[in-house]
Amino acid sequence: MxxxxxxxxxxxxxxxxxxxxxxxxxxxxxxxxxxxxxxxxxxxxxxxxxxxxxxxxxxxxxxxxxxxxxxxxxxxxxxxxxxxxxxxxxxxxxxxxxxxxxxxxxxxxxxxxxxxxxxxxxxxxxxxxxxPKGIPAGPANARTTLSGLEAKGARIIYRGTVLPRDLGIDGKADDRYALSCCTDGVAHVWQRTPMSHGYLTENGYGRVAVEMKLTWATPLKSGDMMLVISGFTGVGAKTFSMRHHLFESRTSRLVATLDVVALTMDLAKRSAVELPPEAHQAINKMLID
Structure with missing residues (x-):
C-alpha cells in the first residue's frame, strides 16, 4: 500500500x-x-x-x-x-x-x-x-444547453478549432486543450466585473485559480469547431466561482464543463487579496445558478 x-x-x-x-x-x-x-x-x-x-x-x-x-x-x-x-x-x-x-x-x-x-x-x-472545497465532487449537469445558458446571462468568451496537435493518444481533444480554451477566454469573464484588466494592472494584481473540476460530456475530434460560454456561480470575501461550458459549434452539443474557484493575487506579495465591495454586487447580479 x-x-x-x-x-x-x-x-x-x-x-x-x-x-x-x-x-x-x-x-x-x-x-x-x-x-x-x-x-x-x-x-x-x-x-x-x-x-x-x-x-x-x-x-x-x-x-x-x-x-x-x-x-x-x-x-x-x-x-x-x-x-x-x-x-x-x-x-x-x-x-x-x-x-x-x-x-x-x-x-x-x-x-x-x-x-x-x-x-x-x-x-x-x-x-x-x-x-473538494469550493466545488461539489459530483459531475456537472450534462443536460445544460447553449440557449439556456444565454437566457441566464452567460456569455461566449472563446471560439476555436480543434487541431491535430490538440488530440490525446485516443484521438480526442485532451484535458490540456479544454483548459487552454478556458484560460485563453477567462480574462473576458473577469472583464465583466470591476476587476477589469485596467484595475488589475493598476494595482499589480493577477488572476489565479485555486480549484477546478473538469467534466467531459462528449468528445471533440480534429476539425471540430467549438466555443466556450461562461457565467458566475458564486462569490465570497476573497474568491468567486464561475463555470465554463464547451460546446461543439455546429450542433450546439455540450462537450465539457469546467468549474473554477478564482481569486485576485497581489503579484508582489504572492498572496490573495479581498475582492472590492463593488465586485460582490456586480457578480451577484450575474449569477447563472
Whole structure:
C-alpha cells in the first residue's frame, strides 16, 4: 500500500503565464501523463471501472520556471467517489505539495469488494488537502444547453478549432486543450466585473485559480469547431466561482464543463487579496445558478 511514482518533470519558461507561474493547463497535462503511467503500473482500465467522470484539481502552492515536478499516484476507496484515483503533484526539490487531482469513477457497486482486492497494493487513504472545497465532487449537469445558458446571462468568451496537435493518444481533444480554451477566454469573464484588466494592472494584481473540476460530456475530434460560454456561480470575501461550458459549434452539443474557484493575487506579495465591495454586487447580479 504505497504511492506510485508516476511523473518526473520540470517547469519550462514557455509554460508560465502572465503571473510568472505554471499555467493551469500544464498542471492538467502533467496529471494526464501521470494517470497514463499509473494505469500501466496497476492495470486500471475502463473495462473494470468505467470512464472517468471528473477530474477535480486543487492548487496549493505556486510552481515557477525551473522548478522540479514529481507526481505520485494511488487509489482511495474512502474518497468522494466509489473509486478515486489521487495524484499528488509536488515540488521535486522541496517536497512541497503544489497541486492535487482526484479522478472520480463510479464502477458497479457489486464490484467494489473485488476491486479493493485487485488494487490492494496501490491503495492509500484520502488526504485532506485533495478533498473538494469550493466545488461539489459530483459531475456537472450534462443536460445544460447553449440557449439556456444565454437566457441566464452567460456569455461566449472563446471560439476555436480543434487541431491535430490538440488530440490525446485516443484521438480526442485532451484535458490540456479544454483548459487552454478556458484560460485563453477567462480574462473576458473577469472583464465583466470591476476587476477589469485596467484595475488589475493598476494595482499589480493577477488572476489565479485555486480549484477546478473538469467534466467531459462528449468528445471533440480534429476539425471540430467549438466555443466556450461562461457565467458566475458564486462569490465570497476573497474568491468567486464561475463555470465554463464547451460546446461543439455546429450542433450546439455540450462537450465539457469546467468549474473554477478564482481569486485576485497581489503579484508582489504572492498572496490573495479581498475582492472590492463593488465586485460582490456586480457578480451577484450575474449569477447563472
Amino acid at each position: 504505497t504511492l506510485q511514482a508516476t511523473l518526473f518533470s520540470f517547469v519550462n519558461r514557455w509554460e508560465c503565464d502572465e503571473n510568472d507561474h505554471l499555467n493551469v493547463q500544464f498542471y492538467f497535462s502533467r496529471f494526464d501523463e501521470a494517470d497514463r503511467q499509473f494505469r500501466l503500473l496497476c492495470g486500471l482500465n475502463e473495462t473494470l471501472v468505467g470512464a472517468r467522470r471528473v477530474r477535480h484539481v486543487r492548487f496549493h502552492s505556486e510552481l515557477r520556471t525551473g522548478d522540479l515536478i514529481t507526481v505520485h499516484s494511488s487509489i482511495a476507496f474512502d474518497g468522494p467517489h466509489m473509486l478515486t484515483v489521487i495524484h499528488e503533484l509536488r515540488d521535486g526539490a522541496t517536497g512541497e505539495l503544489a497541486a492535487t487531482a482526484l479522478d472520480g469513477y463510479e464502477p458497479n457497486a457489486n464490484s467494489v469488494k473485488p476491486l479493493r482486492q485487485r488494487f490492494k497494493d496501490y491503495q492509500t487513504s484520502m488526504i485532506a488537502e485533495a478533498g
